[in-house]
Amino acid sequence: MPAGAAFDCKVLILRCQKPIGVKPLFKHWCYQFIALKELRSGLFHDAALNRVVAQHHSEPHAQLLERARALTAQQNADSQFTEVRRMLQSTVGVLWAITGLLGLSVGLAALGSPSQPVNVIWSLLGLLLVPTVTLVFWLLSLALPTSGLPWFGKLLQSVMTKWLGKTRLVDAWHAWIELARQVRALPLWLALVSHVIWCGLLLGSLLAMAAAFSLRHYTFVWETTWLPVDVFVQMASGIGSLSAWLGLPMPIASDIAASGNQALDDPQVRMRWANWLIGSILMIGLVPRLVAILVCAGLLGRRYRAYRIPTETSYASAVLAQIRHDCPVDLHDGAPGAQDQWIDLQPATGSTWHDQPFVVVGLDLTALPEWAQTLPGPGVVDDRHSRHEVLQQLNAMPPQRLLVIVDAGQTPDRGTLSVARELSAKAVQARLYLQPRVTGPDRSEQWRLKLNEVQLKPPFSAHAQALQWLHEGAV
Amino acid sequence: MSAALVKVAIVGHTNTGKTSLLRTLTHDRQFGEVADAAGTTRHVEAALCWLDGEQVLAWYDTPGLEDSMALRDWLESLPTTGQRLDGADRIEQFLRDPRAGQRFEQESRVLQQITQSDAVLYVIDVREPVLPKYRDELYLLNLCARPVLPVLNFIASSGADPQPWIQALARLGLHIHLRFDTVSPPIDGEALVFRTLGQLLSSQAVLLESLAQSALQARQQRRVDGLMLIAGLLVDAAALQDYSDPDATVLAQAVHQQQQCVRMAEQRCVDALLLLFQFGRDDYLSAGLPWSAGRWHVDLFSSQALRDVGVHLGKGAAAGALAGAAVDVMSAGLTLGTGTLIGAAAGTAWQGLGRWGTDLVARIKGQRSIRVSDEVLVVLALRQLQLLEALEHRGHAAQGPLQLEPSATKTTFSQTALIKCLAAARQHEQWSSIKSDYDDSQARQRVVLGVAEWLSDAMQHKTT
Numbered sequence: 001m002p003a004g005a006a007f008d009c010k011v012l013i014l015r016c017q018k019p020i021g022v023k024p025l026f027k028h029w030c031y032q033f034i035a036l037k038e039l040r041s042g043l044f045h046d047a048a049l050n051r052v053v054a055q056h057h058s059e060p061h062a063q064l065l066e067r068a069r070a071l072t073a074q075q076n077a078d079s080q081f082t083e084v085r086r087m088l089q090s091t092v093g094v095l096w097a098i099t100g101l102l103g104l105s106v107g108l109a110a111l112g113s114p115s116q117p118v119n120v121i122w123s124l125l126g127l128l129l130v131p132t133v134t135l136v137f138w139l140l141s142l143a144l145p146t147s148g149l150p151w152f153g154k155l156l157q158s159v160m161t162k163w164l165g166k167t168r169l170v171d172a173w174h175a176w177i178e179l180a181r182q183v184r185a186l187p188l189w190l191a192l193v194s195h196v197i198w199c200g201l202l203l204g205s206l207l208a209m210a211a212a213f214s215l216r217h218y219t220f221v222w223e224t225t226w227l228p229v230d231v232f233v234q235m236a237s238g239i240g241s242l243s244a245w246l247g248l249p250m251p252i253a254s255d256i257a258a259s260g261n262q263a264l265d266d267p268q269v270r271m272r273w274a275n276w277l278i279g280s281i282l283m284i285g286l287v288p289r290l291v292a293i294l295v296c297a298g299l300l301g302r303r304y305r306a307y308r309i310p311t312e313t314s315y316a317s318a319v320l321a322q323i324r325h326d327c328p329v330d331l332h333d334g335a336p337g338a339q340d341q342w343i344d345l346q347p348a349t350g351s352t353w354h355d356q357p358f359v360v361v362g363l364d365l366t367a368l369p370e371w372a373q374t375l376p377g378p379g380v381v382d383d384r385h386s387r388h389e390v391l392q393q394l395n396a397m398p399p400q401r402l403l404v405i406v407d408a409g410q411t412p413d414r415g416t417l418s419v420a421r422e423l424s425a426k427a428v429q430a431r432l433y434l435q436p437r438v439t440g441p442d443r444s445e446q447w448r449l450k451l452n453e454v455q456l457k458p459p460f461s462a463h464a465q466a467l468q469w470l471h472e473g474a475v
Numbered sequence: 476m477s478a479a480l481v482k483v484a485i486v487g488h489t490n491t492g493k494t495s496l497l498r499t500l501t502h503d504r505q506f507g508e509v510a511d512a513a514g515t516t517r518h519v520e521a522a523l524c525w526l527d528g529e530q531v532l533a534w535y536d537t538p539g540l541e542d543s544m545a546l547r548d549w550l551e552s553l554p555t556t557g558q559r560l561d562g563a564d565r566i567e568q569f570l571r572d573p574r575a576g577q578r579f580e581q582e583s584r585v586l587q588q589i590t591q592s593d594a595v596l597y598v599i600d601v602r603e604p605v606l607p608k609y610r611d612e613l614y615l616l617n618l619c620a621r622p623v624l625p626v627l628n629f630i631a632s633s634g635a636d637p638q639p640w641i642q643a644l645a646r647l648g649l650h651i652h653l654r655f656d657t658v659s660p661p662i663d664g665e666a667l668v669f670r671t672l673g674q675l676l677s678s679q680a681v682l683l684e685s686l687a688q689s690a691l692q693a694r695q696q697r698r699v700d701g702l703m704l705i706a707g708l709l710v711d712a713a714a715l716q717d718y719s720d721p722d723a724t725v726l727a728q729a730v731h732q733q734q735q736c737v738r739m740a741e742q743r744c745v746d747a748l749l750l751l752f753q754f755g756r757d758d759y760l761s762a763g764l765p766w767s768a769g770r771w772h773v774d775l776f777s778s779q780a781l782r783d784v785g786v787h788l789g790k791g792a793a794a795g796a797l798a799g800a801a802v803d804v805m806s807a808g809l810t811l812g813t814g815t816l817i818g819a820a821a822g823t824a825w826q827g828l829g830r831w832g833t834d835l836v837a838r839i840k841g842q843r844s845i846r847v848s849d850e851v852l853v854v855l856a857l858r859q860l861q862l863l864e865a866l867e868h869r870g871h872a873a874q875g876p877l878q879l880e881p882s883a884t885k886t887t888f889s890q891t892a893l894i895k896c897l898a899a900a901r902q903h904e905q906w907s908s909i910k911s912d913y914d915d916s917q918a919r920q921r922v923v924l925g926v927a928e929w930l931s932d933a934m935q936h937k938t939t
Contacts, residue, residue: 039747060528157916158905165910177915186917311528314700314751317693321753324523325503366604383607384544411490411513414581415542415608440602440634446512 025304029081031068032182033175035315043322044071050326060311060320067323080172084164088176091160092193096200103204110205111212117221117263120273121232124239127205128285131198135288138191156193183307185300192296195289202285206278213274219263220273222256229257236276243279250276358401358470361390361423364416365407369435371463372405375470387419394426401473402427403466406459408434409441412450421454429473432459433466481532481679483672484588484621487598488612489513489539492628495657496598497522497536499870500665502753507536514539514581519588526689531682535588538581543611546582549575550618562618566590582615589619594676596653596668598626602634605643613647622675625649626668631656651675660870665690698867699927700751702934705859706927707908708744709893710919712737712852713900714907718842726843733845736909737855744859752866852897853890860934889933896929897922 038044053066072078110123157177164173180186212218222232233256240250251259251272258264259273310316354376362368362380378390394402404423406416424430432451434444444461451459460466485493494507494516501522508515516538524532550565560568566586569575576583589595595616599609616623625644627637637654644652653671654661661667666687673683715737719729899922900906906919 039750040743042746042750058528060525154916161915174915181920312692312696314693314697317696318750318753320525321502324525325505364606364608366606384548384611387544410603411488411511413489413513413539413541415544418542418545437634440632441511443511450513 026081027065027069028179028183028304028307028309029175030072031065031309032179033077033080033171034068034071036171036175036178038319039315043318045322046071046074047326050323054323054327060316061309063323064309064311064316064319067319077172080169084169084172084176087164087169088160091156091163092196095156095193095197099197099200100204100207103201103206104208106201107205107208108212111209111218114212114216114218117219118273118277119223120220120259120277121222121235124277124280127202127281131202131285131289134194134198135292138194138292141187154190157190182310183303185303188296188300188303192293192300195292195296199286199289199293202281202289206281206286209274209278209281213278218274219265219270220277221259221261221263223261229260232260233257239280239284240276242283243276246279246282248275248279250279354397357399357473358403359394359399359427360403360405360470362405363420363423364410365405365435368405369463371467372403381419381423391422391426394423398426398428400428401470402430403470404430404432405435406432406447407437408444408447409437411443412447417450417454420451420456424456431457431466431469433463434459434461435463480530481594481676481682482535482592483532483594483596484535484537484585484592485596485598486537486585486589486616487539487626488543488600488603488609489541490515491539491598491600492657493539493598494520494536495870496596496626496628496655497534499657499660500534500668504754513541517581519584524686526682526685532686535592537585537588540582540585540612540615542579542582543615544608546579547611547614549579550615563620566615566618586615586619589616589621592621593679594622594624594672595619596624596626596672598628599640600629601627601637601640602629602632604636605639610643610647613644613649617647623649624672624675625652627652627654629656629658630654631659657870659868662867663691663694664870665694694867697751698863698931701748701863701866702927702930703923704744704747704751705856705863705930706923706925708740708859709852709856709897709926710900710923711740711907711909712847712855713897714904715847715909716904716907717845719845721841721843726845730845733847737847737851740909741855741859745862748859748862748866752869754866754869846901849890849894853893856893856930860930864934893926893929893933896926900926 034044049067049070053063053070057063057066106127110127111118112123160173164170177186180189222236224232233253236251236256237253244250249272251269255264255269255272259269264270311320356376358376360368360372360375360377362372362377362382364382365380366382368377368380378393379386381387381390402423404420406412406420410416420432432447434447436442436444444459448458451457460469485497487493490511490513494509498504498506498509501524503522506522507520516536518538520536522534522536523530524534546569550569553560553565553568567590569579570583570587570590597613597616603609613623625640627640629635630637641652644650651671651674653668655664655668669683669687669690673680673687676683715733717729717733719726899918903919906916906922908915
């Protein structure tokens with residue numbers, strides 16, 4: 001029976017380490033793996049991949065998973081997933097075997113030398129106290145999330161970290177850990193491993209005891225200095241009642257009473273005590289741990305199945321933004337039209353403006369600059385009405401020279417430029433002056449470019465120059 | 476695109492920052508083209524907003540309006556053919572006329588987009604005076620009969636004068652407006668835009684409020700993630716421990732190597748922060764402050780860096796090559812090592828094999844342990860906090876240098892409190908992810924969380 005039970009346990013253990021189908025778990029692992037790399041050295045940008053992903057999947061978490069899976073395949077890192085898993089399984093297997101061997105010696109030690117009678121209560125305490133206490137602590141920690149993590153689990157984690165830390169599998173390993181942490185499964189994994197290893201220990205002791213009882217002669221006794229007999233009868237019967245479910249004969253009250261402080265040599269009594277020991281270890285030690293394994297495995301499976309990648313984290317948002325950026329938005333807007341064609345201006349044949357040879361006009365200004373306010377001119381052209389008025393006046397009396405003052409800080413737009421051209425066509429000669437702003441942007445360069453495009457002469461940059469031109473004509 | 480998509484057109488005079496506004500709102504540095512010139516955007520481009528994985532709102536970036544005066548003339552001179560034409564009819568007629576479409580090509584695209592949108596954001600450069608041509612633009616928008624939300628852009632720039640604009644808008648019945656600056660946007664600028672839009676488009680108020688909430692959450696999440704990154708860096712640096720023979724040259728080399736590792740770790744943190752906020756290293760240039768092309772200029776371990784953040788070297792601190800590394804002398808028996816062993820045994824059940832192993836070996840060999848000093852940890856913390864704050868306030872449309880305030884945090888930053896937070900990390904050298912075989916345990920996560928919370932408090936005390 002023990003050997004068969006051991007085999008069943010191992011199969012159960014291996015099955016428990018694959019709680020759900022490989023593919024979803026693999027994709028989640030890929031996501032963590034790629035996230036680790038990208039958070040370290042920036043996002044990978046594969047525009048074609050992003051487009052394919054967005055085309056085939058509309059949900060954000062599906063897009064993230066697919067992208068991660070494809071990137072992992074691109075980097076030939078697929079195998080690292082199974083490599084790490086296999087290493088984990090073999091490490092657990094090795095630890096299990098080691099603790100099994102340890103359990104053998106613990107079991108034998110609990111029984112002691114066959115020349116001395118076995119103190120049943122003391123042996124039981126020695127074997128079951130630590131496993132039971134740790135199991136109780138673990139159950140408590142399920143209820144209260146504290147720092148009490150299972151020791152064997154932590155041992156395994158640090159061993160694997162040390163071992164894999166310096167190899168190329170370091171990222172793959174940390175991806176596993178991070179995934180477990182995200183699914184809130186890390187404590188459960190560590191607990192599962194702990195339970196498995198404790199099972200190994202207990203199984204080892206059981207096997208040792210079974211072998212010892214089969215091949216050696218033991219007598220059993222319970223000892224006390226100051227406790228009454230009844231206490232022991234109650235205790236032993238109570239514990240025996242649990243094991244009675246296994247169908248093995250247990251020591252009866254008279255056997256228990258008679259075994260106090262002296263060992264009985266009756267083969268029936270000895271066999272019953274042996275059954276009692278084996279049964280107690282099984283029912284109090286092993287079975288709870290097996291149940292705990294099943295519980296852990298069940299919870300793990302549920303958590304992994306229910307897990308969805310959080311899409312509001314900054315990393316996920318950055319990746320989704322990248323995917324969306326690469327996907328063309330369906331928008332029906334035609335290509336931009338041809339640039340404006342500016343036809344050649346025919347300058348006017350001039351006379352004078354109210355007996356003045358020159359005129360100054362402000363264009364899109366709030367007011368003429370101080371130095372220009374005393375000069376002849378219709379003022380400022382800013383709205384449709386003033387434009388109409390001024391053009392009419394200039395039509396009637398085209399001057400020799402026209403200076404158009406514009407704001408150097410404004411962006412030269414099509415409207416202003418077309419008005420500037422219209423005004424220029426009303427004089428024999430026309431030039432522009434860029435009035436600089438006291439504070440704010442300066443767009444003189446843009447003005448020069450645009451004025452060149454619309455075939456107007458380059459503007460003056462100093463008002464002294466402009467004044468000289470106005471008064472003297474040539475520059 | 477789904478039929479329920481809310482469409483918002485972003486219009487305005489040319490070169491007022493419409494594309495920049497969209498870059499800032501969408502955190503996309505590469506949206507459209509931005510240049511300080513007229514006619515940069517030449518066709519309509521869309522950017523989508525997502526909520527719970529669905530497209531819910533589309534921003535339409537339009538070419539600028541350049542010749543509204545002439546267009547208004549055209550519209551007003553339309554022959555009425557015996558019927559009264561109201562504003563919307565005139566616009567319709569304009570859009571149907573191919574010749575007009577050719578003459579006013581850009582304006583035609585914009586008006587076409589407006590008539591297909593649910594609302595309009597009208598972007599104004601408040602550095603410009605209120606000229607009649609802008610009034611003509613608003614007149615045209617009015618004709619299209621869509622709710623208009625004026626956005627007063629460049630509000631934080633020199634020369635900005637919003638008052639005349641606010642008055643002009645009020646005279647046209649536009650009393651709700653948005654103050655914005657695409658270079659340094661308000662910290663919850665997106666949420667502000669959505670909420671104000673919700674006031675205007677009451678039929679979509681619920682959706683816009685959800686978008687605002689989502690933007691706020693995303694911003695808070697970015698801050699939390701940023702603080703966790705910085706906390707992780709600090710824990711890594713605090714926990715880092717190297718061993719070296721006491722020989723002077725070997726020691727100096729070991730110190731130098733450790734310093735290199737810490738510098739690289741800092742750079743990784745910086746890159747991760749930039750990724751978080753969707754910026755790139757090449758986005759920024761230095762501006763006389765020790766930051767350029769995504770790297771700090773001033774060496775982390777120099778006394779200049781310490782001075783920059785107001786940290787003073789303690790008495791007896793070594794200068795030169797050993798600055799920034801605290802060197803312990805370890806001998807067998809009663810030293811820091813033993814003290815922490817006892818503390819560790821009392822405090823935690825299982826330390827991890829690494830610490831016991833190398834500690835013991837080093838002690839036997841009579842080696843010295845090298846760690847990063849407290850001052851350097853403070854410098855690290857302050858520099859990264861400065862960067863985080865600058866990134867939070869930085870708009871994606873900004874094209875100028877990133878100005879980092881020379882720490883206003885130093886006065887309120889309690890250096891001793893930070894060192895106390897990191898005390899646990901000092902005791903666990905296996906927590907340092909600078910070494911690849913680090914132990915990513917629950918305890919480490921808790922300490923990182925604790926440091927992040929402390930940093931968050933420090934940031935908030937500074938900003939309030």
